[in-house]
Amino acid sequence: MLLTKFKIIQWNAQSLRPKKHEALLMINSHDPGVFAISETWFIPGSYFRLPGFSCLRDDRADGYAGVALFIKSTFTYSRIPLPTITGINAIAAKIQNVTIICIYIPNPSVISISDIESIFSHVSGPVIIVGDFNMSHLIWGGPDYDPIGCDLVDLMDSRNLCLLNDGSPTRYTAPDRRVSAVDLSMCSPDIRSMISWQILQEKFGSDHYVIVISFDQPSPSLRSFEPLLKYRLSRANWDNYSIEADANSHSVPLINNSNVEEGYNLFVEGICKAANNNIPIKKSKIGSKVSPPWWDVHCSDMYKRRKEAEINYCLTMTIENYLLLKKISAVAKRFFKKKKRSSWVRFCQSLSPRTPPSLLWRSIKRFRGSFSGRSCDSNDYSKWIHEFTNNLAPFSAANHDCLSSPYPSAFPHHSLNDPFSMVELLSSLQSLRDSSPGIDGIPYSFLKKSGQFTKSLFLSIVNKFFETAFVPESWKNQIIIPILKPGKNPSKCSSYRPIALSSTLCKTMEHMLKRRFFELSLCNRLKPIYLHF
Numbered sequence: 001m002l003l004t005k006f007k008i009i010q011w012n013a014q015s016l017r018p019k020k021h022e023a024l025l026m027i028n029s030h031d032p033g034v035f036a037i038s039e040t041w042f043i044p045g046s047y048f049r050l051p052g053f054s055c056l057r058d059d060r061a062d063g064y065a066g067v068a069l070f071i072k073s074t075f076t077y078s079r080i081p082l083p084t085i086t087g088i089n090a091i092a093a094k095i096q097n098v099t100i101i102c103i104y105i106p107n108p109s110v111i112s113i114s115d116i117e118s119i120f121s122h123v124s125g126p127v128i129i130v131g132d133f134n135m136s137h138l139i140w141g142g143p144d145y146d147p148i149g150c151d152l153v154d155l156m157d158s159r160n161l162c163l164l165n166d167g168s169p170t171r172y173t174a175p176d177r178r179v180s181a182v183d184l185s186m187c188s189p190d191i192r193s194m195i196s197w198q199i200l201q202e203k204f205g206s207d208h209y210v211i212v213i214s215f216d217q218p219s220p221s222l223r224s225f226e227p228l229l230k231y232r233l234s235r236a237n238w239d240n241y242s243i244e245a246d247a248n249s250h251s252v253p254l255i256n257n258s259n260v261e262e263g264y265n266l267f268v269e270g271i272c273k274a275a276n277n278n279i280p281i282k283k284s285k286i287g288s289k290v291s292p293p294w295w296d297v298h299c300s301d302m303y304k305r306r307k308e309a310e311i312n313y314c315l316t317m318t319i320e321n322y323l324l325l326k327k328i329s330a331v332a333k334r335f336f337k338k339k340k341r342s343s344w345v346r347f348c349q350s351l352s353p354r355t356p357p358s359l360l361w362r363s364i365k366r367f368r369g370s371f372s373g374r375s376c377d378s379n380d381y382s383k384w385i386h387e388f389t390n391n392l393a394p395f396s397a398a399n400h401d402c403l404s405s406p407y408p409s410a411f412p413h414h415s416l417n418d419p420f421s422m423v424e425l426l427s428s429l430q431s432l433r434d435s436s437p438g439i440d441g442i443p444y445s446f447l448k449k450s451g452q453f454t455k456s457l458f459l460s461i462v463n464k465f466f467e468t469a470f471v472p473e474s475w476k477n478q479i480i481i482p483i484l485k486p487g488k489n490p491s492k493c494s495s496y497r498p499i500a501l502s503s504t505l506c507k508t509m510e511h512m513l514k515r516r517f518f519e520l521s522l523c524n525r526l527k528p529i530y531l532h533f
Helices: 018-032 115-119 147-158 190-194 238-250 259-279 297-315 318-352 355-369 385-392 420-428 452-468 504-530
Strands: 003-012 035-040 053-058 067-074 077-079 089-095 097-103 127-132 183-189 194-200 211-218 480-485 496-501
Touching: 003 018, 003 097, 003 127, 003 183, 003 355, 018 194, 018 318, 035 097, 035 127, 053 077, 053 089, 067 097, 067 194, 067 259, 089 496, 115 147, 183 211, 183 420, 190 194, 238 259, 238 452, 259 355, 259 452, 297 318, 318 355, 385 480, 385 496, 420 452, 480 504
Parallel strands: 003 035, 097 127
Antiparallel strands: 003 211, 035 067, 053 067, 077 089, 089 097, 127 183, 194 211, 480 496
8 A cells, every 4th residue: 555754844933924935835844734833812803815825714702822724625525523621722534544633732730631632532542632732741851840741641551642742842942941741742653653753953033843744645535627718818928829720730631421520539639639739737736845025145144044044053052052052043033024124125126007817816825824715614514515416417307318309401501501711710719808717628729829720720620510510528527626615615516506617629610609699689680670760
């Protein structure tokens, strides 16, 4: 069985919003599947986004404390409801086949061990529990033990949980102070042998070290999809494309009743081949690194200086290295803040009345640490997809084979049945704009930017379809995308609105037919008026 390395980053951020660039650095360096953050300091109702991750949060009313689970968007997850307990922030989710709980307890003296037990009792199966418990005990590296820490050890024994901490301090302190190990990690025994636990020698602007939990598990079914429109049309060499498309179209044999399907396939193959040679392909965003718009080489140098100071202090915990670390950390904090502000000022000064609105809003979203959106408690489509598809195509609906009828050998003479003309094709293409294509991935631009011979070939193929009633397979299939309605429960199929994507070549013929029908209807309405005068 194929095993993959599933990483969980555990970190006490002490206010995540101003440290978004630090979180991006960790994501780019370690590629975690889950980012478990305590002390997020988010105000309830505010929004925060990490690119490529879904977010589950439990915020405190005053905007302090709080926990969050950032889950890679390609993973299937469902939030597990937990009891609300005053003094504890906790969030739980089942990700793939493992349950992960993130907990933050700012003041253990105001809670009892039964409160923690009530949280643990709401989950079952393989589980990983992480968080800042602010409790002390010798077995996880604390300088001493306190009563609530002893109760937690007893609770772990009773629930058969394995401690992952190796006794290393999880929070850096001055050399003359006691070590601190308050960030705990534990798991169920059935997965303990597959987990490794490591503390990084960096703290990324916090006074807590970053913990990396690596978990070997069967390869998850990543829900990654190729983009429907895989070409960068804005960077296309349309002149060369038009020449190559015409050259490929010349190799298509003369269309007749017996080779209409072969001719259409050769036509599609020819324009796609010309597109592949002259239009760049979009790069997949999966696994790509993301950095703030204001990050430059000077920021990288400052980050390296702070990292060296953190490592030096971890290796040699002297008062000199401690003071140097504090100084460089303060300088780095001011430097990053100033860099972000100055970059924003330069961006604002660069704006002009000619600045495209799309560029403006895209840049604003990159600068902001928050966005207007809605968190989703689950992306497990298995809960509603069967009912959704049954509503789209109920069993009572007749199969398309049952709807077929003998095609008449001859139509009654009517203008609607005349072959399409080049004028109709060009006028229809003129009003069409690129949108998400169908299953063949061909946008309208492939026709609009093609040469005269390619357009003539497409016109002859469409007329032959119209004459023989032949329909290509790609024209019979649609891509259905469920769109979640605003404010609706994502676990119910009625909360989704279906969007159907058809072949643009098929829709081009539909637009020609609609235009002809509209013009004929308009003429029939005006004719009596013309005769009257």
